Amino acid sequence: MEHLIAEMKPLSPVLIVFTGALAALLAGVFSKKENSYALPYIGITTVAFAFVALLNYWGRGMIWLLQGAIRIDSFGLYISAIILIACLITFLASIGYAKRLGFEHGEYISLLLFASGGMMLLAMSADLVTLFLSLEIMSISIYALAGMARHRQKCNEAALKYFILGAFSTAFLLFGIALIYGATASTKIHAIAQVQGLKPLLVAGLGMLIVGFGFKVGAAPFHVWVPDAYEGAPATVTGFMAVAVKAAGFAALLRVILIAFPGTWAEYWWPVFWAVALLTMFLGNIIAVFQKNVKRMLAYSGIAHTGYILIGLVSLGIAGSEPYIPGMKALMNPIAGGMLFYLLAYTFMTLGAFAVISLAARDEDDLETLDDFSGLSQRKPVVALAMAVFLISMAGVPPFGGFIAKFYVFKGAIDVQGMLLASGVKEYHALALAILGIITSMFSVYYYLRVVWFMYFREPLEDRPSVAPSWGLHFVIFASSVAIVVLGILPSGFFSVASRGAEALVR
Amino acid sequence: MSDVMFVALAVVSTASALLLVTRRNPLYAALCMMVLFGTTALLFLKLSAPFLAAMQVLVYGGAVLMLFLFTIMLLNLHPEELGSEKGLTFKLSAGILSAVLAIFLIYAVKFSRDMTGGSFPELPAGSAAFGSAESVGEGIFDAFVLPFELVSVLIVAAVAGAIVLTKKKL
């Protein structure tokens, strides 16, 4: 038994989160209704403890657990840290918000923690059984969270659409796992890489897997659920969905793709991701231009951000498929580090923006139409300034974190292209993707700055009573904007942490 | 004998699945689903997995089917409330799309004949049976302890989510 306890110890961050989830569930039903304001603090405490436990294992190398079901490494820890930050910000932002929308109860806190625990395990699992099960813990909690404000029809719809397409994609993912298991007789991600030769079963399995993960991260053409789910769900949940689900989905995708299908396998998957990334960036950015609803606009911009992160994956694939070119392997770690840095910057920008949206415009609705934003700088100057920071950062304008993140991703693609040309390979896929990415991000400047323009150069409309935001919301908006500025001005420290995180996947 | 049984099961399960997706009334679809789950259980038996066959009946036939039937009764839709159906062209294109998917998968299977061709390996008689509860248990409590524990977390999360969405008074 001591053996088992010793084995479970490195898993303590996840175990703390699940324990907190169960505690919040019980606290919700055992406490009196008037004490329910205290429930988010259970979540906040849990996340704080989990974060400390997590830091304890940073830099200790790889730890294999439970016969290879879990691998605790710098990558898993980095993604887990992002998820815990997202969870913490969501708790803080929902302190007043949950009461206003009528879901201030233990289940809300509990489901957020269940989802976070599932995501952390997803980022750490080295076995497809564990991976699938933690993916499901995450998804099922998020389905319920999306429908949390159950008296609002839009919220019901969001949950319904998210559920149907999510379950649909899960089935694809599962069939992919089945085919991979059939071809390799193993569910261990590291053992799959040992199987030599190109097998149709394995290729079909990889294809189905890409479809399944494509849905989870919201890449085109599997993005159809994103706009409705993001618009209809309560703003705090949307922020969590946008950030944490994407981070966890990318974590699982990167781990499976880079570890189980490395090296020459990359020749088969990078063209797929090339096309997906291109389509994702174009669709996301172009449709976002026509949105009148800021929440929906942010949903499409989230799709576009998925596209930018996928550029990194394509560069990794191109670099990995040409291993004989000297210096190519050395490029891979900075590229993966850039992707991880992007996820971190995206976390603060998106959660900050959704925190601003969760300020009430009318009684129950969020601050979501462009009209709601007009003249915000006169009504709430600090909030408007923070929102401007988030939006300008998302547009990729210096000196904010979003610019640096985009810079790293595009630089990775251009570096790979330079290396290819230097060794005489005349293919321009990486360069083309980088240039097209830069062009699409030009579109994005328009729709982000339009909101800023509404906030600063329009007169506020009548009959928009505003509710005083809670201290948690103020703190979130303040801290996220500070984080974005710091990421933009002093990125090198964060980037080296991100590269450390990427070391577990590509050295 | 074995082949005849397999073909019969395959035909029945395919037919029930096809009927399921084409029935207008969800109650009939649920009955088709019951037949499909039953034939799947029989297929599991044929694949020498009696334990999983029993669990298939217990979980799908017991829990899942019952949840569906209760929901159908809860909604209790009149025939005129069932809503409209999508147009024929839409259905046709959906059919073509899923046919393409099926052909793609069958192609992948048939082209891996070195791995999937031929019959199943003979199981040694008498020894620790392949599909018994013992062998599954030994697997679970050996390498798959974590998934086993996670299942309980998953179910609690699902129950909490379902109650918070449906219970009238919270």
Place this chain on the structure above:
Amino acid sequence: MGAEQLFPTLVLVGLVVATATALIVISSLFGPARRKSREKFDTYECGVQLLDSARRRFSVKFYLTALIFLLFDIEAVFLIPWAVIYRKLGVLGLFETFFFIAVLGIGLLYIYRRGALEWD
């Protein structure tokens, strides 16, 4: 245990189905011809008027009950493999199973306190 050993069971099932079908077919062939009238299709053939349609929406409480059944159903499914080999697993297996049941027990406690077990 393969499917072939279940052949006797299959024969039995076949016989049962065949007998039932045969009885229905024979009785409909040789029985008195049925008159198809509206009364024949009424819920109460003796002529009692219906108070209301049987198609009424059920309460969501039924769904909640089904949900609790789901909890125990999954528990049973995963406890059977443990139960057949618990001697071999010893204390460690007991420990692991205890955690499994404890988590589901917390779920049950939650359901109880939420009032989903009460009918009104």
Place this chain on the structure above:
Amino acid sequence: MFTVDNCLVLSAVLFAIGVFGVIARRNLLVILMSIEVMLNAVNLAFMSFARQHAFEGGNAGQIFVLIVMAVAAAEAAVGLAILLAFFRNRQTADADEANLMKN
């Protein structure tokens, strides 16, 4: 006839039928049932592979089947709960009625 690849073909066909049901139907209950059909097809594929790999790789296939069953039950519970919440506000089980957010 009773070979590995035929079992897989059956599973692929069932999966495709489930996909058809999800895409082509509008009744939400039938859509949820079609998703169950897809998961059932996956289970059949897992079971065939597990039987084929009976002597290698432990018992992962069979355990995966068991876990997929638990997941399918959990998914059905949450999915039907979402459907009930939707129905309570809208009195319809038609997927195309979920259109408040269409622009």
